[in-house]
Amino acid sequence: MDMEIISCFVAFSAAIFFLSKLLFGAKSKHSNKKSLPPSPPTIPILGHLHLLKPPFHRTLHALAQRHGPIFSLRLGCQLAVVVSAPCAAEECFTRNDVVFSNRPKFLVGHHLGYNNSILLWSPYGPHWRNLRRVATITALSQKQINLMGPARRVEVRNMIRDLFRSSESGTGNVNLNEAFARLTRNLVMRSVNGRPWETTIMTSPSQLMTVCDFVPVLRWVGYKGIEKEMMKLKKERDAVVQSLIDEYRESRAIRRTGGVHADDAEKKTMMDELLDLQEAEPEYYTDDTLKGLILVMVLAGSDTSARTLEWAMSLLLNHPEVLEKAKTEIDTHIDKGRIVEDSDIPRLTYISCIINETLRLFPPAPLLVPHYSSQDCTIGGYHVPKGTLLLVNAWAIHRDPVIWDEPTKFKPERFEQEKLEGFSFKYFPFGMGRRACPGTNFALRNVTLVLATLLQCFDWEVAEPVDLNEQAGAIIMPKEKPLHAICHPRPSMMDTLSQI
Template identity: 55%
Template sequence: MKIIHKKADSFMQSLIDENRIRTRKIGPGDDQEEKTRTMINSMLSLQESEPNYYTDEIIKGMILTLLSAGTDTSAATIEWAMSLLLNHLAVLKKARAEVNNYVGNDRLVDEPDLAKLPYIQSIVNETQRLYPVAPLLAPHESSDDTTIGGYHVPRQTMLIVNVWAIHRDPKVWDNPTSFKPERFEGLMEGGHEAYNYKFVPFGLGRRACPSTGLANRVMGLALAALIQCFEWERISKEEVDMSQGTGITMPKAKPLEARCKSRHSMSTLLSQL
């Protein structure tokens, strides 16, 4: 473990040093700096104004948190989403039409496009509803005696929220086991309040996951790019197995296998990457 820690620490320090040197070469206020700005750049900027709160050690801790908590969960959600789309080709077709209409084939989809791709975000939300990668949220503790739903909860009781059960509760959701991204349409236009307390893949309140915005952008952008660039199909006529695995997160029991090929309309652009 000490050897692994030393290697990880050295790698993360190299990322910090690399970004620090690049920022000095480009110079503050340069347009190129804005185009290549990373999270590490942002934290290094904060280091200048608050050196005691943004030491290299703290920045490395944040990098480690992002890598450990943000990669496996996002990748698993994208895998669930692609599996659902391969079992619901009409939804895949509708998503591709949205990307084609707004982004087209002359450039790759980019983060600023996501605000104009509400159906892509609806697919991400519906995937997280049906297959939340954190089906049981992190344990909480009641600070005082209270009553919830008729149950007395003593002070200092460990509380674990069953997100999976909430997201599939027929008393809360219409046809809860069906994959219907349309149920989230309007969410991006200010309808989020309607889903409070029943759509909680990241938790709620002060103890909610701090990377909700980042995760949704990463998953939405990755999914949009996969749909924009490739044609997808199942490896057989049978539907993709949607059995759920076990672990700290909830992966697919059987990893997704699918066929893909670059879309003819994207071949020229992809060949230039």
């Protein structure tokens, strides 16, 4: 979060602060301040904004080391509580789950979330529940995930075909960052409209929260063009998704004119389901509602999977003994020359352990998407007022030495089936409670199949250990340096790969 606040506001802000203390100081003494979670010293107006340096999950972890696993921050005009312990997280998402089921109203939700009406930013209530139901029915249910099997098979084989050709041409040096991004976008778009990604790449905002959310006066002066840039991005993304809807609607009308209807549930895409809903209830299912659902699916569904695959391969390349163990499992359960299928996944338990351990060390969102309290409550005995921002540091909880043995080490074995009990509130890479990610199973199915196929079909190497530093300031935690690796077809798979 950029802290280069224009100096001309500071003196004015300080004067207002001290005046307010004189006028309202007596009232503050009798407030709930003493029962709030502990907090570092503040400065006028900015509160603790000056302390927030990227990467934010590491900064908040350092503050938790000094102030405890539950502490509070004053982010400009907004009170925030930061949770970095599993017991506190459990309290937030069990006893206080409904209280924290709301989202804050940030600029990103206003401009890029269609005025906070999309699944990610919508307030908790009937509209949000309906959006979640629709997303599940149209794309994310177990039935829909299974129906996507043939499309998943095509895209994964397209990827390994390209890798094989690259290796045969004498290079074999692969930019896995780009390869995974392309693959996961295609997988998601196959679910949305039945075709691979064929349009402009949509970008995501670099931050969910900006300084303008906490110091509103900065919006008036167009600070650093933050809001202007969001409006520009909104216009670009809106045009891309609107064109997808218009094109699909037109092709669907042509098919219907020719007597072809997508009445067979197995042939329906997410877009078919959404357009059916729109035809039944056009006033509710507007194009903006459809665009919001598609955007969440495309951006969240592709970015998180691509990042997870890149981190998993990075960890495996730095731990060849784990990589070899994974190959042995695949070779044991899959017939020689047959490429891994969806139906093989339940038997590849060690691959699942690798993915779980990757998500522990590098969760897609190291800080969960912010929650917002709808009424007063308590966490760990501390008072949390209505209107408080809740930040849960999943990255810190996933690496807590009190609850994890050797927390910084890559040890997939810790997730073996007999050891899974009791993980619920110390391991939550896809969030917790009512607002947990509804696409968890969709993402895990894609990631597991892709990773298993890459390990089955190719031997991998790098010239030097992979740098595991993360990029600062991003929402979804990417590697600082994109992963490049060299692939060689495994002898046992040469004939199969040459025929794809």
